Amino acid sequence: MKNSSIFYRGCLTVICITGLLGTGSACAQTVTIPVETAETAIVLQVAPNKDVNTIYLGKKLSNPEEYGGIPGVYQQGNNYSGMYNSAYTPAGSRNLLEPAIAVTHADGNNSLDLKYVNHSVTRVSDDVSLLSIQLKDPVYDFEVTLYYKSYYKEDVIEQWSVIEHHEKGNVVLQKFASANINLNAGSYWLRQYHGDWAKEMRPEETELTHGIKTLDSKLGTRADLFMPSVFMVSLNHPATEDEGSVLFGSLEWSGNFKTDLEIDPQDNLRIISGINNYASPYQLAAGQPFETPAFVYTFSSEGKGKASRNLQSWARNYKLVDGKGNRMTLLNNWESTYFDFNENKLSELLKDTKKLGVDLFLLDDGWFGNKYPRNSDHAGLGDWQENRKKLPNGIAAIAREAQSDGVKFGVWIEPEMVNPKSDLYAKHPDWVIKQPKREEYYLRNQLVLDLSNAQVQDFVYHVIDSLFIKDPAMAYIKWDCNSVIYNAYSVHLHQNQSQFYVEYVRGLYKVLQRIRAKYPDVPMMLCSGGGGRVDYGALQYFTEFWPSDNTDPVERIFMQWEYSYFYPAIASANHVTDWGKQPLKFRVDVAMMGKLGFDIVIDKLSGNDLKFCQNAVSTYNDIKPIIWQGNQYRLSDPRTESVASLMYVNADRSSAVMLNYLVNYRYDEGSKRPIRLKGLDSAKKYKITEINLYPTSTSVINSTSVYSGDFLSTVGFNPVVNSDRTSVVLKIDAVKE
Template sequence: MPIQFDEKTHCFHLNNPQMSYVIGIEKERYVTHRYWGNTLPSYVGSNHLQFIDRGFATNPFPEERTFSLNTLPLETSTQGNGDHRIANYQIRAQAGHTITDFHYDSYRIFAGKEAIPGLPSVRATTDVTTLEILLKDSVQQLEMRLIYTLFEKYPILTRRAVYTNVGEATVVLENAGSMSLDLAESAFDLLTLDGSHTNEANLTRQTIRPGIQRLESTRGTSSPQHQPFLALVDRYTSEFQGNVFAFHLVYSGNFIAQVELEQYGTTRVQLGIHPDHFEWHLAPMEQFDTPEVVLNYSNQGLNGMSQNFHQLYQQHLVPTAWKNKERPILLNTWEANYFELSETALIKQAEKAASVGIELFVLDDGWFGERHSDDSSLGDWVVNQEKLPNGIHGLAQEVHRLGMDFGLWFEPEMISKQSQLFQDHPEWALQVPDYPLTEGRQQLVLDLSRTDVQEYLIATLTDYLKTGEIDYIKWDMNRHLTEVGSHFFAAHQQKEIGHRYVLGLYRILDVITQQFPNCLFENCSSGGGRFDPGMMYYMPQTWTSDNSDALCRSVIQYGYSYLYPPIMMGAHVSTTPNHQVGRNTPLETRGWLAMSGNFGYELDLQTLSDEELAIVQQQIVFYQAHRQLFQFGRFYRLQAPDTHFASSWLFTNEEEAIAIYFNGLSRPALPTKYLKMHYLEAAAIYEEVATKQRYSGAELNQAGVLIPRVKEDFHTHVFHWKKISDPRTSVSS
């Protein structure tokens, strides 16, 4: 059994071939953390707890001055009775106090994994086992369930908490954290992914210091500023070696992720919904389910961590219909047209796209209402007949006639003041009485906490999708939330609106994606503004960044690869000079960057020369021939972007391998560079496609390949090998 309870040691041992996680029950009351790391054949408690009479420590058992909740390594915090470290939850009683006293009551172990009502979570029906630990506060008649699911094939477990009121009085959740964990170590570095719009997913590595380090979003979404992720790594950990303890929250709204190095060397990690601007009134017999956290252990460095995330998310998070389905090569009209659309011009673009092998033609913003700029018409999802006299139906038919799929852009969550919808339903926007409505891009946010707004959006999208003419939806969201209030709910519920907004969004996505499982949905929020596991549960890919510059994208895609496989990252070849930074980069380099994600184009093909069109066609043919490798192969980082933006990564599967080296900015006196592959099969033989030279995987891994010096900015070196023998067979080299 992957999860066992030892009556002698009072410990739960969650164990698979790659990882062990041990939970103890202390004094039959407190749930403690005992071990997380490499798999153990058994656990009997060699690392037993030490109890010391500490100054300023309070004692739940007065006669035991060495026993204090402030030093006990816990699996959930306590509230108001001695644990002064960062809290995982806070509950306010009707009397106004915020004291609780949860004690261990019982446990349940069962095969499988239960879905979370109203929330996305990692999908699993087999090869998982769940432990549920029940704690009770007998004074207020409250229950807390700590839920752990162990994946038997990955060094992964998920955690969440459920808070239930079984008493007779309503209580208020002021903080509803998903998990808390105390590690009896302090020699860690903290890894986070931080950034901004058009500059997402920058890796930050800093030493854990005494006190609290936290990252957060109170913007209404997970945000481009901070990914809802953190990792603790040993000081020597690199891409290729060392221990990693990683945490990723499956949620798309306000979040907090924090680490506290406390006075005696314990490191507490806590993740969940951000407690600022949050409350939840928990009536008698009601429960509150928290979002899930993915806990990922690697003893093979950061690439090992990434492999765990990549495999888990692609096989167990994205919609089932898309986990093994190839993604089409697309052309998006945005940077070619912006709001200047006409049916005639679009058909000409589609014809050119079809001629070079494009498989999906996507009409972006500007096709509806009086949408001639970004200051109007959001919410009025009616085709502009002057631009498209034959409607979406006519354009889709033409695109299908050319042998391509057809895609369409929506921004369903937004409403413009200059729209008929706002004139009819001003109360549908998020708002607080008597305060002005703050606009972003001259648009407001629809109140998705309201069921009538949810039903409107479900009906609107259904009307477009039920014809079967739309094969792809780009779902955009281009501002953060302000005036987070709702006419629909009572005054005492206004601090619930932020979370209710996210629940409303998830309900809409759940209904639509289940009704139209074969429509490919792409998540977007001005690029990576809401790139998180919660959205990936409904949409199997995300537009990675509004910054399509190849040099910038080499850093952004590198950063996101710590968590997400390339197939989840939309990446397009755009025009030069680049519209975001004005840089000129070679078409070949732009192509290799885009092929390193979910491949597409975002430019007017009609403006390209015959030579450039030939390169585009070659790129498409190559990608189609090796799509399985790029989309479903294993992806490894070989060199992080340096100060000159040189970086490298590797794709490999059972048939072939491609290593791509971006040399970034050219520089003088360049040292000789040998790039080591690290992850090819050591005993296998690989033949280089260009030269027919054969090498062992061991040689390519350890000796590496020479990176020739090129006096040119943004040059790309590509190494392509076919695997011609398997170590399990006898083949002469």
């Protein structure tokens, strides 16, 4: 073997193999480039004609030198273009399938051909490596660089592209995907999600057939409202929690996205994901790089549970703000006051916050606006001055009182939006997204500000900055986004309206980058009328997200279950409210699936209810490190079983928390059989204790019994869930011998 080099510790192996695909008497050169993580490999190969193809994505081989021989074992018939498995498929030349990139050159030509120039590997850390592959059109001065960022321990890859040209004039990017992935199997099963307000993360699983299946959004903001960008693809049969090969994927972008899934004529699956090119031909000037957002994915040959733990670990280690750190438990005033509050009411709520034992009081919507006071959602949005009638001494006075009460203070904002009834709308109509000749159309009585405009970016940044100037100890921001974009038009962009959807999101990220540069550690919740903007493009600036405005605990079990496949528990803000008919204990136990919070009227709680909540906060403080940083295992699926059960296990498998909920309230339903535990050490001995009990109840669990990890994973344990015990929280601890 000639020209070979192997780079192991940086997580990426590069092998240059001469002559593997050579034909005839001439020895043509091929280059095989495996991107390896601990258990997965995606393998690229440069053909003799300098096309770059993906020849493998799956469980990695023990001998990387064998990757180059993978194409030789497939006999799938004609590949008319030689491009079915292109690593980044260009349009307009030989390609016959859905492209990853399509352009109109400065001279009007629509063809593109991308040939290998070189590649390089950068070792970012012991765990992270970055592969870059430069491609260039042999006719036009146009190039694309593909990036593959591999996270070795987490088995996660981020993939994106940078597009640049030096032609004489502008090039129009008609399509500009982030990633072009190829999978080979006998069949493919897509698990996707859909929803609406209060109906987030509803799964559907179907077998893919020939043609193109598209997952996309055209909403501009709140892009995940109807369909989030997350999905799973199982190979050969639907993966279970612990068995089957499955790929999880998601685009790190907070605006319009598009993922095409196409089975090619050879029955391989092509996945092309990126910014939605809907109404977005992008004029690219010479020498101006266009960087696409990252597409993040993980592959597991051990089922969905392993894939989800990969993503959760990656998010905590690399993507979330303070993903390995702490979070505050809060009390929110929204459910108790809505828009109707004043200083006296807030003063009482601050005392309730201290009484409850949580860390922080969050002041929600309604604290601003004077000429157009924010007494409902019809007015005031955009006028971020304290309402003098409600808060005559300003936010700073409330913050000082919170500090004297021994709690921290945070505030709700929605800085991207404006009500037509506002000073901001009257003074800066050119800052508002609306068609100049068309009737305005509202969602929640509001419109969106034009964040493609640098002046608007400055305004939004200063909204946040001014809050910290008034209260330097400001401890929390809840950032909401309740409207989508109608009648898309930017005064600022003049004739370049097709750039708008891209530049809006870029403008949002510029603001968030400025905020994080000045306030790197302040916790911020990503809220968008619920789960309308939950993606890793935004979450890199936030500590947590709000899954849904629907806080009915039974509904939340299903939502939080599905979110957990893609996001870690520490990122999911789960609040106890008065929604639903379940007892208070059930509501609290469900909220413990992630980051616990409260949105209830404390002074209306009975003595036992208050005592339970206080004890629950203390209990949660003890177990939250396991829930937030532990490995999550789903044990009993609420969609197929009467009991939903899941557990979190700490790193050394010495402690675990098991959460169990009754989701079927028909007669005599409950946990009739033992539930097999996962993630424990089979050689260790464990005791199981029921925790978070209501003050008047006693546990039926024998906390003195000792079980081996082998017994608990093979036979299982019954948490005794039934109509009298609708939620059960168990603490599992290794016995020291």
